[in-house]
Amino acid sequence: MKKLILTGLLAILATFTNAQIGVKYDPAIQPAKNMQYFKPVGNLSVGDCMPFYHDGVFSNYWLLDSLHGENLHGLGGHQWVISSTTDLKTWKQGPIVLGIDEAWEKSICTGSIAFYKGKYYAFYATRLIDKGQVNEQLSYAVSNDGVHFDKQKPNPFYKSAPGYSKRDFRDPKVFIDENGEFHLFVASDQETPVLNHASGCLVHLSSKDLKTWTVHDPILTGQPSTPECPDYFYWKGWYYLVYSDNSNTHYVKSKKPYGPWEQPRYQALNEDWANVEKTAEFHDDRRLSVAWIPDRRESKDNNNEIFGGNMIFREVSQEADGTLDTRFPAEMIPETGLALYNRIITDLLSASIDANSVAIDAPGGVGAAHIEGIPANCRITMLIEPSGADEEYGLSLLSNEHAENGYRLNFSPDSKIVSLGNTKIEAVDGLYKPITLDVVIKNGIIDVSIDNRRTVINRTYEQKGSFLWLYAKHGKVNFKSIKVSPLVENN
DSSP states (O other), X not given: OHHHHHHHHHHHXXXXXXXXXXOOOOGGGSOOSOOTTOOOXXXXXXXXXXXXXXXXXXXXXXXXXXXXXXXXXXXXXXXXXXXXXXXXXXEEEEXXXXXXXXXXXXXXXXXXXXEETTEEEEEEEEEEEETTEEEEEEEEEEESSSSSEEEOSSSSSBOOOXXXXXXXXXXXXXXXOTTSOEEEEEEEEESSOSSTTOOEEEEEEEESSSSSOEEEEEEEEEESSOOEEEEEEEETTEEEEEEEETTEEEEEEESSBTBOOBOOSSOTTOBTTBEEEEEEEETTTEEEEEEEEEEEGGGOTTSOEEEEEEEEXXXXXXXXXXXXXXXOOGGGSOOBOSOOOOOEEEEESEEEEETTEXXXXXXXXXXXXXXXXXXXXXXXXXXXXXXXXXXXXXXXXXXXXXXXXXXXXXXXXXXXXEEETTEEEOOOOOTTSXXXXXXXXXXXXXXXXXXXXXXXXXXXXXXXXXXXXXXXXXXXXXXXXXXXXEBOTTO
């Protein structure tokens, strides 16, 4: 009897212990409206995102983060959560769909989802300690509804591929070919590369029965870091292979499934503060990308990023040569109140065009104008018309009198660089021509869409001025149809 009682107590204790392994998450208290810039309620944040579209439903699986990746002694402690929508406006917040159920599971790492013959397949890496070493090994789970997943045995089902790192073997991207064969692209490093600084690669595995796996030549090699969170898709005649180098997203394209790959003209998915973008289709042949905006250490503007933050969405479009562009998804632009009617003050080498427009003509210096009383959370839109070979022009956001402090949004037409505070994007074409500008400022996030084809975002904390400055240097620029609208709270 004592043995039975002891056994029962141990079973109860084991159940209680396992139940406490993973961080708790309550979907009922999460917002169900706009998910742009979403961060979960409580001392939690968003990590890597894994969007997936099936049967009219756009589902974003994402890593639930606590302690900025330092949970479970720095091994992550991440779990998968789901948020889904049919219209990008109203969202259903789901539960933890892949959680930490066993003490040996130190993190449910990033992966991907596929649908095949009535089943959802979620492939991911489990971070664990094997013989005293931190390893990442492949696991998968199956679901009838995309929400309630059953982890499959053996778990993990694949430890590592010969010749590749065991520590870095994660983020499997799954797709199923026309013959029903499962393929995985796995982020790793070559153990004996020719160039030590270029060992990052994507391992290519395939299986017809999910039991026996064939290792093919890597689909991508020569990367300076482990090419994390790969994505792979076919869209409008092009195959795309997407990956991240130290959280900055890059892609290559090809007319054939496995290459040869070619560089695009520019990397529109590469925004320093939109980490590891992954994409999924949406209705009407649209495509969306989802990433996360990292927090900064100690909430200081010039400090480095730390793991976890807010969710960020982009709509992806395609140029004739396959190059990708990004813009705000129209349905996800935050709701605003009535536009403000703040007077434009012409300060230096500037003149009023009308109530909402100003011309700056400064061929031998810098000209400026400003607007006061800008809300802390707002949307700013305008048309910018450069005339001639301006050296630079732009805005100073959240600034003070005399443009002290604030965050400069600077356009350099000759170098094709757009900078926003201490971040920038490159190879931005067309800055000598008229461009539409859309800026959203919300709770320390500044998000910018340039001509509906390039985007740049930054995480800001310290500057909170109420001045908007407009400026141009060594040229003439018209800032027209300026509109400043406060954001509606809780949107």
